[in-house]
Amino acid sequence: MTRVLSCIQPTGDVHLGNYLGALRNWVIGQHEKDAFHGIVDLHALTITDTPGVVGRSSLELAAMLFAVGLDPDVATVFVQSHVTEHSVLGWMMECTVSFGELSRMTQFKDKSAKREHDFVSAGLFTYPALQAADILLYDTDEVPVGEDQRQHVEITRDIALRFNHRFGDVFVLPKAVMPKAGARVMDLQDPTSKMSKSSGSDAGLINMLDEPSVILKKFKRAVTDSDTEVLFDREQKPGISNLLEILSACTGEAPEALAGTYTQYGPLKTDTGEAVIELLRPIQARYHELMTDRGELQSLLRKGAGKARTVAAATLARATTAVGMLPA
Numbered sequence: 365m366t367r368v369l370s371c372i373q374p375t376g377d378v379h380l381g382n383y384l385g386a387l388r389n390w391v392i393g394q395h396e397k398d399a400f401h402g403i404v405d406l407h408a409l410t411i412t413d414t415p416g417v418v419g420r421s422s423l424e425l426a427a428m429l430f431a432v433g434l435d436p437d438v439a440t441v442f443v444q445s446h447v448t449e450h451s452v453l454g455w456m457m458e459c460t461v462s463f464g465e466l467s468r469m470t471q472f473k474d475k476s477a478k479r480e481h482d483f484v485s486a487g488l489f490t491y492p493a494l495q496a497a498d499i500l501l502y503d504t505d506e507v508p509v510g511e512d513q514r515q516h517v518e519i520t521r522d523i524a525l526r527f528n529h530r531f532g533d534v535f536v537l538p539k540a541v542m543p544k545a546g547a548r549v550m551d552l553q554d555p556t557s558k559m560s561k562s563s564g565s566d567a568g569l570i571n572m573l574d575e576p577s578v579i580l581k582k583f584k585r586a587v588t589d590s591d592t593e594v595l596f597d598r599e600q601k602p603g604i605s606n607l608l609e610i611l612s613a614c615t616g617e618a619p620e621a622l623a624g625t626y627t628q629y630g631p632l633k634t635d636t637g638e639a640v641i642e643l644l645r646p647i648q649a650r651y652h653e654l655m656t657d658r659g660e661l662q663s664l665l666r667k668g669a670g671k672a673r674t675v676a677a678a679t680l681a682r683a684t685t686a687v688g689m690l691p692a
């Protein structure tokens with residue numbers, strides 16, 4: 365069975381864009397492929413230094429992943445730092461990649477430039493080596509990634525090839541795949557930019573845990589287009605098209621067909637808001653239920669880490685044996 369790995373950093377809250385664009389596909393995909401999902405807390409440490417934040421965010425993210433429908437008996441959901449093999453193989457990967465290769469990573473260039481007056485950790489620079497370890501530890505066939513992460517999967521392949529060339533055939537070569545096209549959700553206040561936790565305003569973003577009244581208010585205040593015609597046209601009518609696409613993602617009806625059923629913006633805004641409220645209602649209920657029993661949540665994560673460790677330990681053993689390190 366094809367093995368697929370997706371990882372997500374525990375930084376910030378999950379929003380409707382993450383859900384409709386990614387998480388919902390993960391839930392469907394768990395029944396089609398052997399799915400591993402890492403909550404990559406070690407990666408989050410590259411930019412987080414406030415005590416307690418990473419652990420709390422990891423637990424909340426885990427609750428959200430289970431609440432949206434990842435099944436701990438089907439998919440392997442784990443916290444990266446619980447599987448210590450990541451750190452060991454991460455170091456071995458740092459020793460397999462060159463300074464020059466890491467210097468060419470656009471994500472590092474962007475993120476370090478944005479942190480001009482802030483602390484730029486060495487971890488931010490070596491991040492792709494740890495990501496390579498995440499991927500290679502699980503004999504991953506496919507890594508569904510957006511454009512921004514393609515370069516990291518490419519460098520993972522380069523590292524794997526170099527390691528295999530030096531030490532023998534240890535690693536499976538992963539492939540970056542375009543995730544199944546989920547909805548692309550735009551900011552409600554700026555429908556030409558995608559809904560994102562790191563940019564845009566709170567009013568433009570629907571958090572997965574927003575109260576129904578807040579959701580309705582945000583949709584009612586959504587920026588629409590200057591004329592009054594309800595038409596699905598991303599270029600000419602980005603605001604209305606965004607609402608139609610969100611409503612379509614909730615109801616399963618095509619946005620073009622939905623457009624024909626409205627003559628005014630007001631009812632479309634209200635209906636979309638209400639559809640999102642209904643979509644999120646059971647997820648929010650499961651999330652809050654899971655968060656009331658942290659012991660149970662942690663035990664689900666222990667189970668995931670156990671499954672992950674079995675695979676990761678075998679791969680790491682192959683790697684250390686190939687290098688010829690002294691067994692413990």
Ligand code: ATP
Pocket residue numbers: 372373379381382383384385386387510546547548549550558559560561562563
């Ligand atoms: P950041 O603001 O830090 O870039 P983000 O909110 O864009 O974060 P990521 O953590 O980068 O979210 O993405 C997690 C997943 O959610 C990725 O698979 C990404 O493609 C998807 N995703 C993020 N935002 C959207 C969106 N607005 N519409 C559809 N999919 C999205």
Ligand code: LTN
Pocket residue numbers: 369370371372373404407494495498499507509513516
């Ligand atoms: N770098 C990724 C997160 C990430 C990842 C991974 C994704 C860390 N390790 C392994 C896929 C496979 C990001 O910032 N979105």
